[in-house]
């Protein structure tokens with residue numbers, strides 16, 4: 198059985214970036230600098246749970262000499278300064294994966310106060326230049342809507358991982374698939390009408406297909422998101438991750454049906 202979403206598979210993806218001479222950069226690097234390279238990948242990770250998976254993924258990238266962005270939730274299982282520091286020390290960008298509209302149950306004033314507090318906790322560990330919304334399919338709020346009333350630049354933030362991007366092909370592992378299915382809140386808002394990229398994503402049946410896309414020279418710019426919790430080599434961890442994804446996808450189907 199060819200298992201997908203394993204760390205070995207992730208290594209193949211990293212190998213493809215190197216082999217086909219992609220410049221791999223962090224979100225902050227991409228937003229701050231004018232990149233003129235022919236092939237470029239923005240590499241992002243949302244750390245929702247299972248922090249140790251992020252550490253392992255960071256080490257793999259480090260072995261390949263790659264730097265990427267890791268966004269951490271401010272939650273019991275993920276906000277662990279020593280591990281976050283370890284990832285920062287490998288040269289990766291540390292970002293804040295905020296979910297404050299959810300936490301404040303839609304109250305914007307409360308949400309921005311929580312945002313400011315949690316951001317300051319992260320800034321005790323590392324420099325924080327960018328932020329990224331966490332999308333919980335079960336809540337009715339979209340955390341990035343916070344910025345319809347406030348400006349993240351007032352908090353010394355240069356970019357938001359969804360709102361600050363446009364005209365870029367976005368590939369995400371949400372729902373354990375690279376296609377658009379099951380991505381309830383995980384999309385680039387300015388990209389909604391982008392039929393070309395959508396068509397391309399629908400052809401990706403597995404990570405091997407993404408590796409081929411990187412190798413065939415037709416995808417010069419890509420913005421790739423993974424959730425490290427999903428990528429396990431051990432069979433038990435893999436089965437746990439697989440079962441959880443299938444259960445969440447079923448929940449999303451029900452929600453989409455009800456709505």
Ligand SMILES: [Zn+2]
Pocket residue numbers: 243244245294330331332
């Ligand atoms: Zn998330």
